[in-house]
Amino acid sequence: MTITQEIQRRRTFAIISHPDAGKTTLTEKLLLYGGAVQLAGSVTARKNQRATTSDWMELEKKRGISISSTVLQFDYDGYRLNLLDTPGHKDFSEDTYRVLTAVDAVVMVIDSAKGIEPQTRKLFEVCRQRGVPIFTFMNKCDRPMKNPLELIDELERVLGIGAFPVNWPIGNGPEFQGIYDRQTKTMHTFERVVGGKHRAPVIVGGLHDPAVRGNLSDAEFAKTLEELEMLETAGESFDEAAVLAGKTTPVFFGSGVNNFGVQLLLDGFLKHSPAPKSRVMGGIEIAPENPAFSGFIFKIQANMDPKHRDRIAFIRVCSGKFDRDMTVHHSRSEKKVRLSSSHKLFGNERETVDEAYPGDVIGLVGHDSFGIGDTLTTDPKILYKEIPRFTPEAFSYLHNPNTGKYKQFRQGLDQLLQEGVIQALYLRNSSVKTPLLAAVGPLQFEVVQFRLESEYGAESRLEAAPWSVVRWLPTDIKEEELDALSLPTGARLAYDIGKNPVVLFQNEWSANYFGETNKNTPLSALPVQTAKE
Numbered sequence: 001m002t003i004t005q006e007i008q009r010r011r012t013f014a015i016i017s018h019p020d021a022g023k024t025t026l027t028e029k030l031l032l033y034g035g036a037v038q039l040a041g042s043v044t045a046r047k048n049q050r051a052t053t054s055d056w057m058e059l060e061k062k063r064g065i066s067i068s069s070t071v072l073q074f075d076y077d078g079y080r081l082n083l084l085d086t087p088g089h090k091d092f093s094e095d096t097y098r099v100l101t102a103v104d105a106v107v108m109v110i111d112s113a114k115g116i117e118p119q120t121r122k123l124f125e126v127c128r129q130r131g132v133p134i135f136t137f138m139n140k141c142d143r144p145m146k147n148p149l150e151l152i153d154e155l156e157r158v159l160g161i162g163a164f165p166v167n168w169p170i171g172n173g174p175e176f177q178g179i180y181d182r183q184t185k186t187m188h189t190f191e192r193v194v195g196g197k198h199r200a201p202v203i204v205g206g207l208h209d210p211a212v213r214g215n216l217s218d219a220e221f222a223k224t225l226e227e228l229e230m231l232e233t234a235g236e237s238f239d240e241a242a243v244l245a246g247k248t249t250p251v252f253f254g255s256g257v258n259n260f261g262v263q264l265l266l267d268g269f270l271k272h273s274p275a276p277k278s279r280v281m282g283g284i285e286i287a288p289e290n291p292a293f294s295g296f297i298f299k300i301q302a303n304m305d306p307k308h309r310d311r312i313a314f315i316r317v318c319s320g321k322f323d324r325d326m327t328v329h330h331s332r333s334e335k336k337v338r339l340s341s342s343h344k345l346f347g348n349e350r351e352t353v354d355e356a357y358p359g360d361v362i363g364l365v366g367h368d369s370f371g372i373g374d375t376l377t378t379d380p381k382i383l384y385k386e387i388p389r390f391t392p393e394a395f396s397y398l399h400n401p402n403t404g405k406y407k408q409f410r411q412g413l414d415q416l417l418q419e420g421v422i423q424a425l426y427l428r429n430s431s432v433k434t435p436l437l438a439a440v441g442p443l444q445f446e447v448v449q450f451r452l453e454s455e456y457g458a459e460s461r462l463e464a465a466p467w468s469v470v471r472w473l474p475t476d477i478k479e480e481e482l483d484a485l486s487l488p489t490g491a492r493l494a495y496d497i498g499k500n501p502v503v504l505f506q507n508e509w510s511a512n513y514f515g516e517t518n519k520n521t522p523l524s525a526l527p528v529q530t531a532k533e
């Protein structure tokens, strides 16, 4: 295969949504089609049953929620898929947003009983800004759902995106009969049996075919017909260009847990989603066919495999071909590094990979100097700046109650900081050695504590810190200027991990007051990038 053919068959996408809409469940079912997992795990992890491939982390299994994004690479129908399951909880959105920089399309899962929930809306907004094509899966159709026309209307009204229903649910709740594929005029009947066996789909002559109607009452069926006719008269045809531009979303109905409608989604997605495209970097376009190899690190994760206890840097290949053992330029250290330990990833399983192409996400092991956001390339002129940062809103001290375990505590914490699980701040002119952690959401503290204990054998104790707002000062401010600042009561100066100065405030009001009274010292919600960065 030529490099162009390899690129054309790559599909790299993330599954996103509000918590609990069914992303991980859908991920598992998608893997079934790739023959990637024999038996899809069900997400009843709370009851300590079979774990899913995607939620492999100890705490995820325990809580039954996704905490960290997962990469799964598999083949289906001639395509090479790089699928990223993301956590829905807002406290982990930093991880999810980083993943969004690494994908070419997303599948947005919606709980059909709930419609568009707040977190879905936020994630959608990020996708829109990036112009990422969005495919919608209306999940949980096996249960009573909102009126489907209302769901479509919500997409258009709340998200401001065009919606094209590829298929349509026939009946609702206990009367749910299945889905009707509008383009192929095919009825897929839903069987309410344990294990979710499916009757083969049938091609029907039209909507009045008895196979479409199933057991629906006259009134119910009349309503469904009316909906479908409304859609037909609205007369929008499938607009490929609008989908690729992220302006229209194709909508599929189904039920992940029942593996119903999943294949239609997958086939529809593969047909209409884009292969890896050019990336724009400082106004220059880097095409995937560019002969120089390039990619950026969007995630780091340690201890994925308890047998290895190492850390993996996840890189999204953007251009050229990756060959194991190749030597590349590493942007952060400005040094040449040889990439000899490269892996293809499947949840927490890995396998050595010798080559990779644009679109692929691979894991690199054994490079302690790699950080999130770093570019690796054979052309040092290429430098990606993709990774977003978030302003922390929760602050806590993390104590080590067991002095005998200081080494484990410190090593564990340093690694978790490097992964970007949480941020740390260092108070200025302070003799206190207790780390001050800064999180986007409080669940991150729990993850740190849990992982310190389970992966490093280090106990820890949290102590709430008295601040709730952090603002960055100009990065080039001088020490004397810091000394001269007059801070509101309770505020403190500190540094972030990159030694950039920040001010911690007790509340928003105090931060605003400082802003008003120190017009010459502008504050920002994130460090203002300096030329060097």
Ligand SMILES: Nc1nc2c(ncn2[C@@H]2O[C@H](COP(=O)(O)OP(=O)(O)OP(=O)(O)O)[C@@H](O)[C@H]2O)c(=O)[nH]1
Residues within 6 Å of the ligand: 017, 018, 019, 020, 021, 022, 023, 024, 025, 026, 043, 044, 064, 065, 066, 067, 086, 087, 088, 089, 139, 140, 141, 142, 143, 254, 255, 256, 257, 258
């Ligand atoms: N009735 C019904 N339940 C479903 C369906 N799909 C998923 N669920 C259930 O919804 C719950 C949440 O599913 P997950 O797949 O963990 O949701 P998620 O979106 O990955 O959640 P987070 O990763 O924590 O944001 C589980 O109890 C699933 O069994 C479906 O089609 N029908």
Ligand SMILES: [Mg+2]
Residues within 6 Å of the ligand: 023, 024, 025, 055, 065, 066, 085, 086, 087, 088
């Ligand atoms: Mg999940």
